[in-house]
Amino acid sequence: MKPFNHTNATSIAEIKTALADGKTTLIAGGTDLLGTLKDNILRDYPANVINIKTVPGLDYIKEENGMLKIGATTRLADIAANETIQKKYTALAQAASRVASPHIREMGTIAGNIAQLHRCWYLRKPENRFDCKRKGGSTCFAMQGDNRYHSILGAEGGCLAVNSSDTAPALIALNAKIVTDSRTIDAEKFFEVKKPGNTVLEKDEIITEIQIPEPPKGAKSAFIKFAFRKSIDFPIVNCAVMIGGDNPRICLNAVAPRPYRAVKAEEAIKGKSITEENAAAAGEAAVAEVKSFPEAAMFKKQIAKTLVKRAILSLA
Ligand SMILES: Cc1cc2nc3c(=O)[nH]c(=O)nc-3n(C[C@H](O)[C@H](O)[C@H](O)COP(=O)(O)OP(=O)(O)OC[C@H]3O[C@@H](n4cnc5c(N)ncnc54)[C@H](O)[C@@H]3O)c2cc1C
Numbered sequence: 001m002k003p004f005n006h007t008n009a010t011s012i013a014e015i016k017t018a019l020a021d022g023k024t025t026l027i028a029g030g031t032d033l034l035g036t037l038k039d040n041i042l043r044d045y046p047a048n049v050i051n052i053k054t055v056p057g058l059d060y061i062k063e064e065n066g067m068l069k070i071g072a073t074t075r076l077a078d079i080a081a082n083e084t085i086q087k088k089y090t091a092l093a094q095a096a097s098r099v100a101s102p103h104i105r106e107m108g109t110i111a112g113n114i115a116q117l118h119r120c121w122y123l124r125k126p127e128n129r130f131d132c133k134r135k136g137g138s139t140c141f142a143m144q145g146d147n148r149y150h151s152i153l154g155a156e157g158g159c160l161a162v163n164s165s166d167t168a169p170a171l172i173a174l175n176a177k178i179v180t181d182s183r184t185i186d187a188e189k190f191f192e193v194k195k196p197g198n199t200v201l202e203k204d205e206i207i208t209e210i211q212i213p214e215p216p217k218g219a220k221s222a223f224i225k226f227a228f229r230k231s232i233d234f235p236i237v238n239c240a241v242m243i244g245g246d247n248p249r250i251c252l253n254a255v256a257p258r259p260y261r262a263v264k265a266e267e268a269i270k271g272k273s274i275t276e277e278n279a280a281a282a283g284e285a286a287v288a289e290v291k292s293f294p295e296a297a298m299f300k301k302q303i304a305k306t307l308v309k310r311a312i313l314s315l316a
Helices: 012-019 033-039 076-081 083-088 090-097 102-107 110-115 167-173 263-269 276-286 299-313
Strands: 005-008 024-027 048-051 061-064 067-071 177-180 184-186 207-213 220-226 237-243 249-253
Touching: 012 024, 012 048, 024 033, 061 083, 067 083, 076 083, 076 090, 076 102, 076 110, 083 090, 090 167, 090 220, 090 237, 110 167, 110 207, 167 220, 167 237, 167 249, 220 299, 237 299, 249 263, 249 276, 249 299, 263 276, 276 299
Parallel strands: 005 048, 024 048
Antiparallel strands: 061 067, 067 207, 177 184, 177 207, 220 237, 237 249
């Protein structure tokens, strides 16, 4: 690991000023960032790292004005264990509880979870050996190479790497908003991929809060994940659904460069009772837009439609 200066911030304003120099990176739990620094996978190496976890007042879970509010530095373990979230915003508690391992959930924050870098073995190869499209290069090495875990819904900005956040699809299914120091962004729009980058965040933009409206009366939500290991492992595919209000919301992740809202599946289940047949039809509709490339990843299509079906059935 190369040396860098580390500062414990005491305010958002201090972080904002620090990020303006273009040589500073924000760190929260560090569970994703430190790996990227140790492996030196990016084009630029920060001279300074500034810690947001020392800013007071950013670690909270509260209900206010018909809305759940979660501070940016709230740890995933606290979200998973929170009774209100378990009861009313179930998909989020379930998603947080499925991230990585107890150690990572104790360190990792909600903001870090949604701002984490994409997963792709070319992108993350140590010493920036593949200076790929997502980093601003000219080639997506996964296009020609081993792409068995990559996007099955096409490339974005020429890149096939997937977003592997577990909480992202839950936040989209629950219709959340991401609040930063300068604006409020629909969770669905937050993950639009910039090149290079993972989200719509500007280089000096700081997430401060997550807001989730109280689910409609009678609505229930669920999150389900397929990974090769039941213990620490990224999703091959994950899925969150909210059903019971007027408009069902269904979101898959790890199937595309950004979380994929399965609108056709929502239409298929809208107004219908939860039965094996209707859930299966929604699963089929969810994968209607899956591409025939990459062929090696087509198993993910089967997993995606099964997860949608099972997540819906879990709410019967
Ligand atoms: C072995 C391993 C397994 C993992 N498994 C999973 C998994 O199964 N599911 C999953 O979803 N994730 C997984 N992760 C990814 C990730 O570490 C965690 O999701 C964690 O939540 C990241 O949060 P953090 O606070 O540690 O982020 P950090 O590592 O501190 O930051 C990650 C990124 O977010 C940015 N960031 C952090 N906070 C803010 C903020 N407030 N405003 C703007 N930008 C911010 C940082 O600058 C950095 O670019 C895994 C990681 C490892 C190492």
